[in-house]
Amino acid sequence: MGRSPCCKKVGLKKGPWTPEEDEKLLAYIEQHGHGSWRALSLKAGLERCGKSCRLRWLNYLRPDIKRGKFSLQEERTIIQLHALLGNRWSAIDTHLPKRTDNEIKNYWNTHLKKRLTEMGIDPVTHKPITDALGSAANLSHMVQCINR
Template sequence: MGRSPCCEKAHTNKGTWTREEDERLIAYIQAHGEGCWRSLPKAAGLLRCGKSCRLRWINYLRPDLKRGNFTREEDELIIKLHSILGNRWSLIAARLPGRTDNEIKNYWNSHIKRKLLSKGIDPFTHGPIIIDSDKKIIDGFGCKFQKNPVEKNLTELNLELSIGPPSQHPLESKEKKVCFYCSLGLENSKDCRCGRSRSSSSTTADFLRMEL
């Protein structure tokens, strides 16, 4: 079973707060304190949700709120606290008097984060940005490049190529070409031009001499 709503939305005002509503809220809190936000709207005579009253008071009507731009000291403190606490804006706001968590969060996303990125600092880790693809390291003061070792080895290879006729295999060079008549089995034909008929006849004669 969920938590019951703090008010009936059908009977509450929405949108921009009027000057009269601000004055009623300020007068009630100055007289009675913040108290319980669920019962405050009815006690103060406001047709507003308790959450709306709380946010209006904390973010706009508190007398101790700081107005104007953030100082350089506040910027440095926010960066230091964010490196320790992360996105815990309420804890960061507790260490910056007069600043709200919502105000600090908006200021971080709109200003400080871009400032860190422009210096090469990761706004999440607060360290230098490292890009693994080409080992590019940005340290906020300049860029350092580390050459990819694979690319370095490729540049050192000697890739000179020579174009020429294919070399003849030694076995192919020893084999003699066969003429048309020898391919038909007519080695002893008088028209044979590859010399196989003469070589075969001389080989036969030598064999006969050996037998004699």
């Protein structure tokens, strides 16, 4: 059967959150706790879906979230855990206190994956990248043989 939709999506605001909306959400949660996310949006006076409120709280507004640049140790931890767990971001975030799974995933996709590739390491297998033929020298030799 599945779960019923969280909202009717009619008349709900989409897009970036305003500082005023953030203040309303923070004030409501400080006073009442979050409880049911579906009911919270209406009770807090927000024209947002409950899921949107939950994600805003979890990924941006919680007071225990660590923001800013990742340390070298955090980068190493992400790379090591990604080699072990793959794209299981919520499992990886349990090893990085105060970081969110969404933030870790975004950092992986925008920085670390590219850095590994530039270093000659496959970001999926975490092994050195070799072409299908084994080496660049072997490839140039085959091109010369074909051109004869």
